[in-house]
């Protein structure tokens with residue numbers, strides 16, 4: 001597979017993710033819990049779209065359906081022009097590997113690996129190794145402000161630093177799509193702000209499509225668009241005024 005490292009992002013494309021009629025239920029014993037109730041949502045590249053809603057409203061289920069991790073019961077997800085859920089499973093897996101970066105609440109780092117090694121790992125899966133992988137990992141770690149922590153392991157890093165390693169790991173293959181599920185929920189507000197700023201920057205400077213879900217209202221000011229999910233339905237969809245700090249290129 002050709003690594004995506006040098007490919008330009010198509011930030012001009014109008015819509016990168018188009019979902020329609022998304023239904024998803026979970027059966028527990030005899031009861032069926034209808035979690036997503038006919039979701040329709042178009043998401044644009046170059047923006048941070050924040051899906052916000054209370055716990056249990058279906059946010060994680062929705063992001064998993066949009067990112068190829070969880071098959072919906074009904075509906076269609078078109079991603080970068082591909083009808084995602086009509087692809088064979090192997091193509092869905094390849095699509096995720098090539099195009100998607102993920103950031104989760106719990107960081108999901110390997111305890112034995114240094115920050116640099118964590119970030120080199122996805123490149124290895126894409127066939128990029130040696131100096132090229134090392135240089136790419138170091139560049140993106142520097143970009144997220146961890147130039148001095150490259151040799152440290154998760155135990156030696158703070159929560160905010162760990163999440164920045166996870167963001168660097170998501171960014172290193174220059175994915176066109178970045179999905180973040182509660183990326184700031186285990187962080188204090190200052191580190192939460194840094195993390196959401198980095199995700200915002202990935203949208204604005206790399207033209208990536210960034211979808212973050214959270215129950216944290218404070219993230220709204222750092223987003224381009226806020227979609228409110230309640231009880232498996234979209235209740236509001238609002239565009240935010242541009243954040244001037246980002247337009248000026250202020251570092252987090």
Ligand SMILES: Nc1ncnc2c1ncn2[C@@H]1O[C@H](COP(=O)(O)OP(=O)(O)O)[C@@H](O)[C@H]1O
Nearest residue numbers: 026028033035054055056057058059060061062
């Ligand atoms: N794998 C699963 N099996 C059964 N129920 C689930 C599963 N995943 C999620 N649910 C249920 O779906 C609802 C929405 O969950 P989720 O999408 O995780 O919400 P949120 O991320 O907004 O907190 C909850 O009631 C949850 O218990």
Ligand SMILES: [Mg+2]
Nearest residue numbers: 059060061182
């Ligand atoms: Mg969740």
